[in-house]
Amino acid sequence: MSSASAANGPHCTFDPALPDTAANEAKLRTGAFEPWNRSLSTSRQICLRPVESGYMDTADKNTGGQEGPSDSLLDGTRFVRACLRKPVDRTPVWFLRQAGRYMQEYRDVRKHHTLVEICKQPELAAEVTITAAEKLGVDAAIIFADLLLPLEPMGLPFEFQAGEGPVVHHPVRTAEDVKALRTDRADDLAYVAKAIERVAAHFDDRLGVIGFCGSPYTLASYMIEGGGSRNYVYTKQMMYGDTTAWRVLLDKLVVVLTEYCRLQVQAGADVIQIFDSWVGSLSLTDYRDYAFEASKRLVRAVQEMGVPVIYFGVETAGLLAQMAATGADVIGLDWRQPLDVGWREVGHSHAVQGNLDPITLFAPLEVLELRVNEILRSAAGRPGHIFNLGHGIVPQTPVENVQAVVRMVREFRLENLDA
Numbered sequence: 001m002s003s004a005s006a007a008n009g010p011h012c013t014f015d016p017a018l019p020d021t022a023a024n025e026a027k028l029r030t031g032a033f034e035p036w037n038r039s040l041s042t043s044r045q046i047c048l049r050p051v052e053s054g055y056m057d058t059a060d061k062n063t064g065g066q067e068g069p070s071d072s073l074l075d076g077t078r079f080v081r082a083c084l085r086k087p088v089d090r091t092p093v094w095f096l097r098q099a100g101r102y103m104q105e106y107r108d109v110r111k112h113h114t115l116v117e118i119c120k121q122p123e124l125a126a127e128v129t130i131t132a133a134e135k136l137g138v139d140a141a142i143i144f145a146d147l148l149l150p151l152e153p154m155g156l157p158f159e160f161q162a163g164e165g166p167v168v169h170h171p172v173r174t175a176e177d178v179k180a181l182r183t184d185r186a187d188d189l190a191y192v193a194k195a196i197e198r199v200a201a202h203f204d205d206r207l208g209v210i211g212f213c214g215s216p217y218t219l220a221s222y223m224i225e226g227g228g229s230r231n232y233v234y235t236k237q238m239m240y241g242d243t244t245a246w247r248v249l250l251d252k253l254v255v256v257l258t259e260y261c262r263l264q265v266q267a268g269a270d271v272i273q274i275f276d277s278w279v280g281s282l283s284l285t286d287y288r289d290y291a292f293e294a295s296k297r298l299v300r301a302v303q304e305m306g307v308p309v310i311y312f313g314v315e316t317a318g319l320l321a322q323m324a325a326t327g328a329d330v331i332g333l334d335w336r337q338p339l340d341v342g343w344r345e346v347g348h349s350h351a352v353q354g355n356l357d358p359i360t361l362f363a364p365l366e367v368l369e370l371r372v373n374e375i376l377r378s379a380a381g382r383p384g385h386i387f388n389l390g391h392g393i394v395p396q397t398p399v400e401n402v403q404a405v406v407r408m409v410r411e412f413r414l415e416n417l418d419a
Helices: 003-007 021-030 078-083 104-110 115-120 122-136 175-180 186-203 216-225 233-241 243-267 284-290 292-303 320-324 339-346 358-362 365-379 399-411 414-418
Strands: 140-142 158-161 165-168 208-214 271-276 309-313 330-332 351-353
Touching: 078 208, 078 271, 104 115, 104 122, 115 122, 115 158, 115 186, 122 140, 122 186, 122 399, 165 216, 175 243, 186 208, 186 243, 208 216, 208 243, 216 233, 216 243, 216 271, 216 292, 233 243, 233 284, 243 271, 243 292, 271 292, 284 292, 284 320, 292 309, 320 330, 320 339, 339 351, 339 365, 358 365, 358 399, 365 399
Parallel strands: 140 208, 208 271, 271 309, 309 330, 330 351
Antiparallel strands: 158 165
16 A cells, blocks of 8 residues: 555545446556455445554454454455455465365366366366365365366367376467457356355355466467467467467457456456466566566456456566556465565565465475465565465375465464564
């Protein structure tokens, strides 16, 4: 929050004097309010007050049974409050890829269903999502889905091949290929929304529910490369050599992803996370020139729906400040730099998420606890830290170590800073 905002008291992002989203967007462009201090829904606003610490003291929490001020813990889940940089009783925690092959319950489901089958059957996707969140005791449940699901309604089928991952059989390589892509079938992804409805109904207000999508750059790269890549040669050839086709492709993706996120928000997602998994393949200049504007438009479009946005990429140390310029409420940090260093790059007017190395989950518990506490100390109790990994849980990870991290985060308190 700016010093001017702090001096003028609580800062609300939704201005009732502005009758429509276009007017609010105009206010965003002029800097009249900060886009990351976002209301939880279009019908309810959340105001922020300046806070020195992200942890609420006893006086804040005990209201004698009476409804407290706007900073009452009843006003949003712990996870959503942290996304909005509001004070919390403790740091919220969840994990990237928390429903996955490291968990026996998930492996049991996979014995009978492919990954895509789970995604497309709402009852299965909800079951996998709920089971993982409850077994770990985390503060948020991210819907079980796959980044590439939006490719299919755009006319680009894909499949998962053993040992190869996702494969797009007819990659997008020319302007004609881009022109053929459809943008009018986002409703085909309603099965993800139905799964979110089940998860939201199950948890009610006990946990935050996270929907997600891939970023325009990352999905465009999958479309062009036809699958995973080390060098992104075809992607960068289009970027540099046919910039018009490249921008049309990103424009189409923004349209489809916006509607996909809208389905998720309408179904009950409290927060949307945008995964820019491959953005670390870009230099800062190329990110600015070829990817930033599309990501920014998607971030702002989702925020117009009234929910916070988490923007996460891998190997992004040199891109963090520019990623923050999208206006995303929360920036996800990988493990390659200390959390406090990354937060300074992002700016303290944003929340951050991270940033334990996922392989640390294989360490002895005493080493694991040292690393967890190091991250929590780096956050220093500042409002807006969500504990997570710097990337997803890998298949061989011991479940008990993931559960131990949850306990460590729960037990950490601000007074532990001097421990």
